[in-house]
Amino acid sequence: MLQADVVIVGAGAAGLMCAFNAAARGRRVLVLDHANKAGKKILMSGGGRCNFTNLYTEPANFLSANPHFCKSALARYTQWDFIELVARHGVPYHEKKLGQLFCDHKSSDILALLLAECDRYGVDIRLQTPVQDIQRLEPGYRLQTGLGAVACQSLVIATGGLSIPTLGASGFGYQVARQFGHQVLPTRAGLVPFTVTEPGLKAMCNELSGTSVECRVSCNGESFRENLLFTHRGLSGPAMLQISSYWQPGDLLEIDLLPDHDALAWLAEQQAARPNIELKTLLGEVFTRKLAGLLVEQGLASRPLRQYTPGELRALGERLGAWQVQPAGTEGYRTAEVTLGGVDTREVSSKTMESRLAPGLYFIGEVLDVTGHLGGFNFQWAWASGYAAAQYV
Numbered sequence: 323m324l325q326a327d328v329v330i331v332g333a334g335a336a337g338l339m340c341a342f343n344a345a346a347r348g349r350r351v352l353v354l355d356h357a358n359k360a361g362k363k364i365l366m367s368g369g370g371r372c373n374f375t376n377l378y379t380e381p382a383n384f385l386s387a388n389p390h391f392c393k394s395a396l397a398r399y400t401q402w403d404f405i406e407l408v409a410r411h412g413v414p415y416h417e418k419k420l421g422q423l424f425c426d427h428k429s430s431d432i433l434a435l436l437l438a439e440c441d442r443y444g445v446d447i448r449l450q451t452p453v454q455d456i457q458r459l460e461p462g463y464r465l466q467t468g469l470g471a472v473a474c475q476s477l478v479i480a481t482g483g484l485s486i487p488t489l490g491a492s493g494f495g496y497q498v499a500r501q502f503g504h505q506v507l508p509t510r511a512g513l514v515p516f517t518v519t520e521p522g523l524k525a526m527c528n529e530l531s532g533t534s535v536e537c538r539v540s541c542n543g544e545s546f547r548e549n550l551l552f553t554h555r556g557l558s559g560p561a562m563l564q565i566s567s568y569w570q571p572g573d574l575l576e577i578d579l580l581p582d583h584d585a586l587a588w589l590a591e592q593q594a595a596r597p598n599i600e601l602k603t604l605l606g607e608v609f610t611r612k613l614a615g616l617l618v619e620q621g622l623a624s625r626p627l628r629q630y631t632p633g634e635l636r637a638l639g640e641r642l643g644a645w646q647v648q649p650a651g652t653e654g655y656r657t658a659e660v661t662l663g664g665v666d667t668r669e670v671s672s673k674t675m676e677s678r679l680a681p682g683l684y685f686i687g688e689v690l691d692v693t694g695h696l697g698g699f700n701f702q703w704a705w706a707s708g709y710a711a712a713q714y715v
C-alpha cells in the first residue's frame with residue numbers, strides 16, 4: 323500500500339498551493355487528480371492571462387453564510403505574499419483595473435510557477451487518478467484510488483466547485499464532506515451571465531449583441547459599477563457577473579445607465595440648457611447610437627426635449643437611471659466562474675481548515691462555502707486557504 327503523510331485530492335489552485343507549502347515543511351505529499359492535466363481552471367482563467375490576485379483583497383469581497391470565516395486565512399497569506407512569489411519567479415504582470423493583477427503573457431506562467439515549487443519540494447502529483455473510496459483509520463485515512471490503496475495521516479479535499487464540468491469539476495468534495503457528517507450548503511452558479519426570455523428585452527439583447535456600456539447594477543442591497551455587455555443570450559459583462567452572485571430566481575435587477583448622474587436631474591438640466599435637441603440625439607452623445615435608438619424605440623418616442631412634460635421626463639429618468647430588468651435565469655454551471663455555497667464553514671476550523679468532525683480531514687479552496695467577487699479574489703482565497711492548511715497537515 324502506498325503511504326504518504328498528506329494526500330491532497332485536486333491539483334487545482336488550492337491543492338497545488340497547499341502541496342508545496344506542506345512539502346516545504348518536510349511532509350511527504352501526494353496529490354491526486356482525475357483530470358489529465360493539473361490546474362485546468364488556472365489555464366482558462368482571466369481570458370488566458372489569469373487574474374491571479376487583487377491588490378485590494380478584503381474579507382468584504384467574499385460571500386459566505388459565515389462571513390468571518392475567511393478573515394484569518396486571508397490575513398495570514400495576503401495578496402502581497404502571492405505577488406512576492408510571482409515576482410520571485412520572474413513572472414511579468416500588470417494591474418488591469420480595480421486592483422486586478424493579470425499575467426502579461428499567459429496563465430500558464432502561474433501554473434508553471436506552482437508546479438516548479440511542487441517539483442522543488444518533491445511533491446508527487448498523479449493525474450488521471452480517480453478516488454473511489456475513503457475510509458477513516460485511527461489515525462489517518464485509507465483511500466481506494468486508481469493507483470490502488472493509499473494511506474495518509476492528513477487528507478485534504480481541494481476538488482473545487484461545480485462550475486465548468488468539462489474542466490474536471492465534480493461534486494466529489496461535497497460527497498466526502500457528507501460522508502464525514504458535514505453540512506453542505508445549497509450550491510448555485512455564481513459570476514455567471516444572465517439569460518432573458520421577455521420578448522422586448524430579448525430583441526434588444528440580440529440587436530445590441532457585442533455592445534458594452536458602463537452602468538451601476540443593484541440587487542438585494544448590493545451594487546456594482548462596471549460594464550454591462552449585451553449578448554445574443556442575454557446580459558453579461560463584469561457588472562452582470564458580479565451581481566449574479568447576489569441574484570435569486572425571480573429577482574429584478576435595477577440598472578443605472580447614467581452612473582455619473584442623477585438621471586432625472588440631468589434630463590431637467592439638459593431640457594433647460596438645450597430645449598431644441600432631440601432626445602435621440604442627446605442620448606446618442608452618451609450611449610452608442612444603436613443603444614440610444616433602441617432606448618428611444620422602447621416607448622420613448624423621440625421629440626425635442628422642450629416637448630416633454632415633467633411626468634414624461636420622470637418616466638424617462640427612471641428608465642435611464644433605474645431600469646428594471648427581470649432575467650429569466652443564468653447560464654448555470656456550464657459557463658459560471660464559481661460555485662456559491664458548499665461545505666459549511668461552521669464545521670471547519672478557520673485557522674487550520676481542518677474538519678471539526680473528522681480529525682485529519684481538511685477542506686480548502688472553492689469546495690468551501692466561500693466565494694469571491696470577480697477580480698482575482700477567488701484565486702486569492704485558493705492561495706490563502708491552501709497555505710493555511712499547509713501549516714497544519
Ligand SMILES: Cc1cc2nc3c(=O)[nH]c(=O)nc-3n(C[C@H](O)[C@H](O)[C@H](O)COP(=O)(O)OP(=O)(O)OC[C@H]3O[C@@H](n4cnc5c(N)ncnc54)[C@H](O)[C@@H]3O)c2cc1C
Nearest residue numbers: 332334335336356367368373482490494687688698700701
Ligand atoms: C473560466 C474561468 C475563469 C476564471 N478566472 C478567474 C480569474 O481570472 N481570477 C480568479 O480569481 N478566479 C477565476 N476563476 C475562478 C477560479 O478558477 C477558481 O475559484 C479556483 O480555481 C478554485 O480553486 P480550487 O483549487 O478550489 O479548485 P479548482 O482550481 O477547480 O481545482 C479542483 C481540482 O480538483 C480536481 N477534481 C475535481 N473532482 C475530482 C475528483 N472527483 N477526483 C480527483 N480530482 C478531482 C479537478 O480536476 C481540478 O484539478 C475562473 C473560473 C473559471 C471557470
